Amino acid sequence: MTNPHSHTDEDLIALLQTDSDKAIDLIFRQYYKICHLSAIRIVKDEHIAEDLVQEVFLELWKKRGRHVINTALKAYLRRSVVNRSLNYIRDLKIKFDEEDKIPNTSSSEEGALKGLETEELEAKIHHAINGLPERCRVVFTLSRFEDMSYQQIADELNISIKTVENQISKALKILRVAVNPYLK
């Protein structure tokens, strides 16, 4: 551990059973940001992300002492956050099986802005990812940020591996076209 203030997961899980209020405080401080980032990258809305992460931590608190969490705490939390986030967008009835329209990724109007600074590139890529067709965006996000394999993504979204491959390569193509002028 490089951060002297961080605690090992073993310590935290043990503390969860003896002093759950203190433990949940420490766990929250240590992992809230990363959990929030996982959630927001899926649901695209900071308030909804906050709500979902709250649920996950509350769930962890409810389980204190009763369940031994075998995996690393961070992995466990992120996994819970991802599941809840996916359930959330599923409940919104985002049509994963419908072929989405390709959004307008034209970057011509900004073509004159070559040689941008990093911030602008970041804004550009952010915008481009946000504009991906929803299913494409979610599949890309799970691969890129949650390190999930094709098989895991397919299982999670109940789609075929072939569809996962197609969606990811579609995302990469769209993003490349949208952001390419800014990468040089």
Added chain:
Amino acid sequence: MKEQSFYTTLIHKKLTAALSPEERQKLDNWLSESPSNQQIADEIKAVWEASNAYFAQSKPDVASGLARLRGNILRENAVNTPPPPTISKPKPILRYLSRVAAVAALAAGLFFVWNATSDEVASSDIVMTNIDEQTDIMLDDGTLVFINDDSQMEKLSDFNSTERKVSLKGEAFFEVAKDPSRPFSVVTPNLEIEVLGTAFNVYAPTKGAGLEEIVVDHGKVKVTNLDNNKTFTLEKGDRLTYDLNSKLVSLSKDIQQNAQSWRTGKLFFNDTPLSDVIFTLEKHFDIDIECKDKKALNCSFTATAFEDAKVEVVMATLETALGLKLSHNKGSKNYKFTEANCN
């Protein structure tokens, strides 16, 4: 195009270290075929790396998040506090009870009308209020419901299952405990309200003609017209009415913010058309107001906040402001307006 998809997938596999030796061979061959292939691969790699910026700027407030979590834990503790032996009657009116006070009262085990054990069949869970009796209760999930008089609420599902569903006749204000995994919905005779966010007022009168009305205090709800299954999404400040006679749904902004007047005792009119004023007063005072002069219904009425005002006071103000003539027999619930001079 197909071919490029194939190699894009291989490039992606390489980036995620999922490439098999055989695939690596194929990719290397393709890359060496032409400099433009190599360029595509380089660009995809650059995009992949740059995409790390996605929402990286988002900085949630840890302190406020933690405060909220502690609140949720407190609420959770309160809900799980075992109920006292038996309480036969709902608690009497607690009109100005704040949210915090309600949670605290529950923690002290004061009122708990519904059985919280999970094995219990939910269909027997009914809360009824008499005329001139209001009550508030916390459901198993921590949702607070303030129920107006002459109303009936029934739990339609086991709250430990996948959905939380209640029916309502009369009027109630719901402050729903968030739980995206278990949607909360309220069914009235004509509408179904599905909660996507948090707090809203439902008015579904048990008798007489008029309107059903949904007003969202904060958050988001989805309302379904049960006649035709059309849905509407309402956000903060939105008001949906269902006309019980014409069966028409209309949407507007809740400008007067009087939907919760039964709970707060406050009435507020700002450039409010008389037609809306009449609806609010009928509901608030449980009276009938007749206005034969249809032109007068468009007159607008402004009055600073009434607080726990008597019906006579409000009526007198209305008379003066709009030049209305009021006919009313003492003790009767019927009021008649004639002759408006506001136009």
